[in-house]
Amino acid sequence: MTTAPATTAFSHARGRRALRTRRGTRAGAGLGVAALAVVALAGCEKPTPLAQITVGDRTASTEAQCYEDGKDISNAELNACVEERAGASITVDAGDRVRIGVDPDIADTGWTLFVDGRPVVPRPSKHTYVTYSGDQFFNVQSPTGEPTQNDKAKVGIVEIDEDGNYKGAWSFDLKRKES
Structure with missing residues (x-):
């Protein structure tokens, strides 16, 4: 045992x-x-607020090219940022709906949409989400006033307060899908 x-x-x-x-x-x-x-x-670094564009089931999102955590950005700095390469790109088919979404922080301040350097709306929006027809981004007037079709458009979202001070800029390249 x-x-x-x-x-x-x-x-x-x-x-x-x-x-x-x-x-x-x-x-x-x-x-x-x-x-x-x-x-x-x-x-x-603290990430910047996001902006995004959704077309169908495809989404492109980006952080700001210019953003100083709520501080003012000069016109020169804003122009330099807008001229930079876009933060993201997305393809748009004829007749697609383009949905633009911004972070609530951007909407609280206000933002405006630019297409190829021209403002789309006369005053800043406070919405976090808007929808446009995709064709609107590609139908442009030439300097002579004639309507023309472009195959791509540079879309800029600019955060702007009530006093007209710029706070941030996001940009996207929209490309028309080839038929």
């Missing part, structure tokens, strides 16, 4: 010490992970 070894005070102490060591290692690892997370987050 075999008997189990007798438990001694020494074996109990060794078991408790091993348990404390494992707990201490886990606690230390947890503190290390938390410290790394704080360091990583400290190096991150």
